[in-house]
Amino acid sequence: MAARGRGFGFTAGLAAAIVLVQIAASSAHKVFYLTQLTMAAYAMLVVLGLALLMGYAGQASMGQAGFFAIGGYVAAFLTTFNLGPRRDTLLVSLLAHAHLLVTRPDGSGGSVTHVQPWAAALFAITLAAAIAWLIAGPVFRLRGHYLAMATLGFGIIVHRIFLGSSYFGAADGISDVPALALLPGFAITGRAASRVSNYYAAWGLVLLTLWMLTNLIGSRIGRALRAIHGSENAAAAVGIPIARFKTQVFVLAAVLAAVAGVLLTHYNGGIGPSDASVMKSVRYVAIVAVGGMANLRGALAMGTVLTFLSLRGYFGSFDDLVFGGILLAMMLFAPEGLVGGAIWRRLRSMFSGKRRGDDRTGA
Amino acid sequence: MSSDILLQFCVAGVTYGIIYGVVAIGFTIIYNTTGIINFAQGEFLMIGGMTAVTLHQHAPLPVAILGAVVITMLVGAAIEVLFIRWLDRPSVLRMIIITIGVSIVIREIALHLWDEKSHALPHFTGNSVSALTVAGAKISPQVLWVIGVCGAMVLLLSLFFRATPLGRQMRACASNRDAARLCGINARNMVTLSFVLSAGMGALAGCVVSPITYVQYDSGAGLAIKGFTAAILGGLGSTAGAAAGGLILGLLESFGVWLLPAAYKDAVAIAVMLGVLFLRPSGIFGSAEAARLREY
Amino acid sequence: MMRKVTILSVCAALLAALPAAAAETIKIGAILAVTGPAAFLGAPESKTLEMLAAQVNAAGGIKGMKVELVIKDSAGDAEKALSLAKQLVEEDKVFAVLGPSTSGESMKIKQYMDENATLLLSCAAAESITTPIMKWVFKTPQNDANAARWIFTDMKKKGLKKIGVLASNSGFGKAGQAQLEKLAPEFGIEIAISETYAKDEVDLDAVVTKLKAKDVQAVVNWSIEPAQAKVPVSIRKMGWNVPIYQSHGFGNIKYADACGPASEGILFPAGRLLVVDVLPDTHPQKALLMKYKKDYEEATKEAPSTFGGHAYDAFTLLAKAIEVGGLDKEKARAALEGLTGFVGTAGIFNFSATDHNGLGMDAFELLTVNKNCKFVLAQ
């Protein structure tokens, strides 16, 4: 099928580009560029999930940073909170027996006993999924602005809880998060030594996600989601269980966000409340929009560039201004995104007087 | 817990509520004529406040406020003409994103146009600590100003919508744009007008509340979220609902502070709001049909 | 396709040479929250640094080497601060990093700075930045603990036992709140209630009412945001004349102005910058403070705040360290750690291997606000 063909082509091209960049960076002795590229990659996981939810299933989520934060904070908390003093409590001793605890020296000569990073990661992701599944039911009884408000509200609540609770470091957030050892000799960490491997891990994950989501969109599920977006009546008429599919895609997006949260937290060695802020959620939405809503590649391309430049402080104190400007321009002139030539089709249709698909981005 | 303390919580809640309510009404005006939620609504308050503060350095307070309102109205018109007017049946999601973009851009421009500091107009009567005693609770005269001015605004608005031909035309657009168009009403101009109106309202509100809340380049977003929450809580589209939603939200926050750590104030208020939404998917005073119709 | 274009552009960026650092220049990085929620800290800090760099270079630089200042705006975002730190250290190869403005950001990057053996002079107050000591991490603002001690000492003198604490939900507020709760017992003071508030609250009547309901004998309002002015206003408006103590985060005359009449009688510990005019000429800091005040007012047409002062100290301390230790990072670090009796805006710095803040109780004075809304020494 066409979608598959293009999917492979693009994925292959992206893979080549990823390797190319790494070689270029290493040979130019500028490996440090990979830092922001890695961080951008994790942000792109959130974006890809949101693009599926928003662009294809047509369900806006203004609280995606909430799921990112749940993943990151829970993982960070479990891998920094010292269970040593609580050894005798039932839960902790159970964890100990299950060999789910590790002890490492902390900064000040003492030692912390905490949950195995990989176990913490799994728990954090599962928790995010569970929360998404729980709220999906009521949330998707809402439409349009009400749906936006509900997801926005969810994001705010998560942000306030992390910001308010001293367990999560309140305004300082959590730091000194250890590396996340995945394979012997490979761990998710920001240390310069393992920069290249982490770069590949992050982008490999992005590639895999992109491939899987492209498959999904080309599949019966993807068609069902797009049908729900395009016309819920039509979707119901062919037997598509709308509520269930909305829930599932919402959970999928939440899981991707949580995975990103966990990994980026380990990569940065910490997480702060600003990662859960409404502004972050808005940024994710904005990136998806800039990429062209129903356009995974567009979101990925634009998102990577913008996030990379922003993380490098390229726009200085004009960061948000540039971001808002681009967002506006795209939404006004190319709501289907630059990538994939949608804009040209649009211009043509403008001149031929037709404005079909103007609402393609509809909620 | 003595009664005057309790009353003090109410007063605090009402103060917040009125302010949220005004922002919410600003949302409603535009929403009714366009079906758009203008997330830049909070920016109108910010522009109004900042401009008034700037003008007040050279002009007496009333002049400064008037000037601020006029300038903000122009900004409102500009926004509509530049970003909304020429779009052909944009979708809810697209409009949300566009207005968010507008608010971000305005905020950042304000940062570079003015500064990062927080400013405030002087209290209209008395000073920061002067207060009236009502049954043991203290109310700043500024709060009365806020209530008075906002009340007057709402009254004038409803008068405008009912009594004047222009207002009737806007209501016509609100109930059915195409029909209105057929009756020779220029719907587009009505939309512009609605932006101008709510910008003016926002600016005036921004001026009266600034002695209490202060104003800085980024104070718009917070107010917008609260106002949006209030508008949704009340049920989009109804001015009375918006006002009520604001009051409910304000009291929720104030009593949330009383009962729980203040750090979770917003979380509590919004959680309750979501609860309401889940039970009544179209807000307290909103009708489900209306909501459905509007969204598509 | 677009994606490939992207990649190419990135490659182009990669191949672009490093900003060539001439031998005669010292590259100094700064990570400041020039925009975003903490802009009120970052903005005066960056203005101060730019001013200083210009002055130093005009005067021929440090040991004849021109200073090249690289200021990065973190917008108060910890994640971005870390990214910028890596950039400054690995790409720009800066000699040292000044800032960040907030303690949250400082906590995120100090580990990295230490591992990469590059000096960090934080402009954030939280004690946890320099305790436990990290070899390469220093900070210039006075310790919260000392501020708390000043407050508690005065309370004890006045016989105030049961107090309420309000803190902003920023890193500064959080750190102060922690210190207050930690030290209160030492002074036999009971904290009856401890609450936090956000910087964007409409007003603080509700939470103040909550304190009032506990009828405490004094209120400590620990914050660095403009919103802190709303607390005294609420208190006085309610006709509640309880003693109000603020933190050194109150060290900005604008905040006192915002309080209006409510500011009168507020007690707070702060560096001497705010009361330099009434400082005896014999005081060692007098000359320096006068200079900074004058220069800053000329450069920015606005009154200096202690926040800018922290950046001032960070810069001048680093300059001193380089004069002594030269361009060898390890030597400079040792020189900084060995500095004693160094006069800064925040106080007299006496660093040591066990103290990377170098300021004691004497760095503070207990100040109050008189009825003309001016900062004066409290009697």
Next chain:
Amino acid sequence: MTEPVLEVRGLGRRFGGLQAVADLSFSVPAGVIKAVIGPNGAGKTTLFNLVSGYALPDTGSVRFRGAEVRGLPAHELAGRGMARTFQQIQLVPGMSVLENVLTGRHRHTRAGFLASMLRLPATVRESRTARERCLETLAFLGLADLADAEAVSLAYGQQRLVELARALVCEPALLLLDEPAAGLNMRETEDLAGTIGRINATGLTVLLVEHDMGLVMNISHEILVLGAGRRIAEGDPRAIQRNPDVIRIYLGEEDADTPDPARKTV
């Protein structure tokens, strides 16, 4: 005598003051083409929505293939073999004709989220057979060469056919057509008549709402006439044409329909 595919008993629904459908009973025997006619506002479309799960009946029962289905959601009914088209065409923008029709195969395919994401061999096979089935149907309706065109960019008549194709690939036991000829020209209408006939010839039961008397009279085996939500008459075309009540309500209505395919009210 086998059980009717659809059996409606005492069906009623009121909207505010308006009794859209009142105490309505009828049945659709297997294999027939049954038409529901009546003047505008007679409650035809409401009846369709009640039967196909797009609106909740206040009273009455709906039995589909022997089971009570009243109040079941639309997708559930579709799952049980009821397919429908819409008066206002409901095609998905941004999807090709083939993709739109493929959505119709939903209940005949299984792959879930994970399987689809991983492109398991079974999934690939499944989707291949689905495409073949859809292409056949498109060919059957003469749309084969439009398979890759964007559905919503087609001519009105063709869009109707795409909707029909989508309904057909559901392999329903009962096909509901809501004004299939609305907005079609004479030729298209005649072709449609032929198409519906051929579909019915495959043994598929059809229930349609239609304004076009010509179409109704020449294809349907049974006709149900509604007026103000109530049954006016029921029977074969000849009987209906002679029925005085029917003639009255149609002549009573200003834009009367005569059994002449050339004129139609839309």
